[in-house]
Amino acid sequence: MKNKNYNTERLTLKVLDKSSAEIVLDYYLRNREFLGEWEPLRSEEFYTKAYQEELLENDLSQIENKKLLRLWIFKKSEENRIIGSIGFSNIVRGIFLSCFLGYKLDKDEINQGYMTEAIKKGIDIVFNEYGLHRIEANIMPRNKQSLRVSEKLGFYHEGIAQEYLKINGIWEDHIHMVLLNDKA
Secondary structure, eight states, rough: TOOOOOSSSSEEEEOOOOGHHHHHHHHHHHHHHHHTTTTOOOGGGGGSHHHHHHHHHHHHHHTTSSOOEEEEETTTTTTEEEEEEEEEEEOOOTOOEEEEEEEETTTTTTTTSSSHHHHHHHHHHIISSOOOEEEEEETTOOHHHHHHHHHHHOOOEEEEEEEEEEEEEEEEEEEEEEEEEETT
């Protein structure tokens, strides 16, 4: 699965290994403040090349075992600069055939349709190559942009999860958004 690439009209989505730790770290450093509002608190160690190598190795192991699909987003015109990522995690097989979707985009690339384009391709992969039936995305009610992306892609509101995830040090409610594969 290493070095697996997928293309959309404007983007290349890549599975990365630890040799890409430097460009992943660059992405996180450029977006540290912007992403802080939407993610768990990060230690200083997170912002090191060694830590990113470790995370990429762990991801690759899970990807090879089909427990995760993490795709890093690049513009076709800038193949060495990450602008975001999408992750289909906690992939469960058997009678559930489900996963969780998480995504993030560079602060300078929002409102250009990149995330919708990338997730649309990711949905195609997990529904058609992985054979999953259900994708769940949990989104904070105040994250209007993220809600808009999920709604554009056909996700529907299944309920509110109270104090669902600890984001930036605070237990946050999340809207439980779901997309079903009508072919699985």
